[in-house]
Amino acid sequence: MDDRLRETLSAMMDDEADELSVRRLLSHDRQDELRAQWQRWQDVRDLLHDGHSPAHGMDVSVAVREELDGRDSAALGATLAGRDSKARGWHWPAAAMVAMALLVGFGAGAGWDSSGTGPAQPLAAAAPEAPAPAPDQPVREVALQGLDEEQWEYMSRYLLEHAQHNSVGAGRGAVGYARLVSANGPGY
Amino acid sequence: MYQALIAVFRCRVLSVLMCLVLALAGSVPVLADDEASAWLKRLGPALNMTSYRGVFVYARGERVHSMQIAHRYIDGAVEERLVLQDGGTGEIVRKGMNVVCVLPETGRVQLNQVIPSGPFAEAFTSQLVPVNRWYQAEMKGEDRVAGYDVVSVALSAKDPYRYSHQLWLEKSTGLLVKSHVRNSEGDVLEQFQYTSLYIGEEIPDSEFEIRTQGREISRTLDETASTESVVQRMNGWQLGWRPEGFVPAAAPRSGKGQAVAFSDGLAAFSVFVEPAGPVTMPTGASLIGATTVYMRQVKEGENVFLVTVVGELPPQTARQVAESVRIEDSLALGAGGS
Numbered sequence: 001m002d003d004r005l006r007e008t009l010s011a012m013m014d015d016e017a018d019e020l021s022v023r024r025l026l027s028h029d030r031q032d033e034l035r036a037q038w039q040r041w042q043d044v045r046d047l048l049h050d051g052h053s054p055a056h057g058m059d060v061s062v063a064v065r066e067e068l069d070g071r072d073s074a075a076l077g078a079t080l081a082g083r084d085s086k087a088r089g090w091h092w093p094a095a096a097m098v099a100m101a102l103l104v105g106f107g108a109g110a111g112w113d114s115s116g117t118g119p120a121q122p123l124a125a126a127a128p129e130a131p132a133p134a135p136d137q138p139v140r141e142v143a144l145q146g147l148d149e150e151q152w153e154y155m156s157r158y159l160l161e162h163a164q165h166n167s168v169g170a171g172r173g174a175v176g177y178a179r180l181v182s183a184n185g186p187g188y
Numbered sequence: 189m190y191q192a193l194i195a196v197f198r199c200r201v202l203s204v205l206m207c208l209v210l211a212l213a214g215s216v217p218v219l220a221d222d223e224a225s226a227w228l229k230r231l232g233p234a235l236n237m238t239s240y241r242g243v244f245v246y247a248r249g250e251r252v253h254s255m256q257i258a259h260r261y262i263d264g265a266v267e268e269r270l271v272l273q274d275g276g277t278g279e280i281v282r283k284g285m286n287v288v289c290v291l292p293e294t295g296r297v298q299l300n301q302v303i304p305s306g307p308f309a310e311a312f313t314s315q316l317v318p319v320n321r322w323y324q325a326e327m328k329g330e331d332r333v334a335g336y337d338v339v340s341v342a343l344s345a346k347d348p349y350r351y352s353h354q355l356w357l358e359k360s361t362g363l364l365v366k367s368h369v370r371n372s373e374g375d376v377l378e379q380f381q382y383t384s385l386y387i388g389e390e391i392p393d394s395e396f397e398i399r400t401q402g403r404e405i406s407r408t409l410d411e412t413a414s415t416e417s418v419v420q421r422m423n424g425w426q427l428g429w430r431p432e433g434f435v436p437a438a439a440p441r442s443g444k445g446q447a448v449a450f451s452d453g454l455a456a457f458s459v460f461v462e463p464a465g466p467v468t469m470p471t472g473a474s475l476i477g478a479t480t481v482y483m484r485q486v487k488e489g490e491n492v493f494l495v496t497v498v499g500e501l502p503p504q505t506a507r508q509v510a511e512s513v514r515i516e517d518s519l520a521l522g523a524g525g526s
Contacts, residue, residue, distance in 0.1 A: 140472035
């Protein structure tokens with residue numbers, strides 16, 4: 001179990017974990033290890049609070065997963081829909097196609113799964129104590145999965161334009177290209 | 189509670205590390221800094237003017253792509269061919285100012301200004317010099333990447349507004365062969381690395397031919413596009429704040445967008461201000477590897493504008509930049525029109 005997962009677990013204990021982190025936690029393949037850690041911390045907490053441990057031996061992951069899925073089944077639907085967008089893009093008129101081809105090429109972002117946003121996860125936990133340059137409140141995170149297809153295309157356009165600025169501005173051709181292509185990649 | 193404990197622990201570790209770093213920094217001779225600067229100065233020119241071919245991988249988050257590249261500098265112009273190695277088929281071929289692109293599922297499409305052209309990139313590389321003001325440059329020793337001896341330069345952000353970078357440069361040419369982008373916690377958000385590489389002049393013409401069949405659309409890049417002033421592109425809005433060191437960057441103009449790009453020599457971000465379209469975007473930051481997209485809607489009188497900041501920036505910085513945008517002239521931004 002890495003530090004990030006441990007941090008998420010810890011955040012969950014404090015009821016401060018964000019949804020993506022929890023999802024990652026639930027999809028971790030060493031569930032037994034996680035459960036053991038969770039259990040230990042619950043036990044410690046209960047000891048500190050001089051109470052018993054009602055959570056002992058309970059597996060809450062299924063319920064949590066259901067809760068998450070129930071709450072944003074629409075978002076998941078959008079992700080699935082996004083996967084078809086590449087094919088659908090071809091029904092557009094030819095004139096619009098040239099202008100929009102790159103967006104379609106982006107696959108409406110369908111390729112990005114939650115893991116793609118992984119490195120940002122510590123944000124929620126780290127923001128409050130970070131030497132925040134300005135407003136102290138953590139930055140609201142917009143999960144990529146939560147965007148519908150139209151929103152995806154909209155955002156993709158900006159990503160694409162930035163990729164072009166970046167490869168020019170930073171003077172590092174190949175990396176700029178790679179960003180573009182990485183964003184372009186379908187969700188295989 | 190536990191989180192707080194961890195946070196306290198992390199702060200301790202961090203402060204101990206900081207002390208160590210400060211102690212070390214005091215004792216490191218100024219020469220090391222100069223050496224790092226000298227390497228950085230070679231970075232830009234080397235990317236364009238070296239001839240090489242190879243395969244590199246590019247990863248952000250848990251997604252990895254590999255691409256084959258051939259690049260040469262001939263008669264003062266860059267020729268380059270990139271071929272996707274996984275997923276769909278696709279390639280990008282550039283000869284001087286002509287770019288042709290074949291991307292998966294899109295057929296053969298001209299990328300127009302998407303692909304950088306040599307002159308812009310070269311003009312910009314002079315800006316790599318003051319990088320030392322915003323990043324602590326440090327030589328990290330020698331290593332070997334894709335069979336070549338390399339030196340490694342760490343560029344640690346001096347403030348919380350930007351990410352830290354580590355670059356690996358081939359020793360004889362200064363070619364960038366590997367790079368990492370890290371956040372303040374030290375997580376690698378994005379990495380780029382050659383897995384096989386050949387550096388040398390003898391790269392045959394055949395390496396630069398388009399091999400994918402299809403309709404060819406080609407166009408010459410417009411050199412004058414970059415000369416349009418930033419002031420013009422910022423018509424109707426102002427940026428109230430940006431992290432120190434980020435200066436307007438040469439950028440090809442794009443569509444109707446009121447877009448301006450800024451770079452501190454290593455990282456870049458773009459700011460877009462447009463009348464809000466039919467699509468409602470949520471306010472907040474989305475993260476793809478080291479790239480943050482921060483969007484917010486601004487209401488100015490009757491009109492609603494969408495402010496988007498995209499860049500290799502921490503989400504907090506992107507938000508600050510986005511929140512500092514002030515709309516001054518709705519009409520100039522095309523509100524109510526077209």
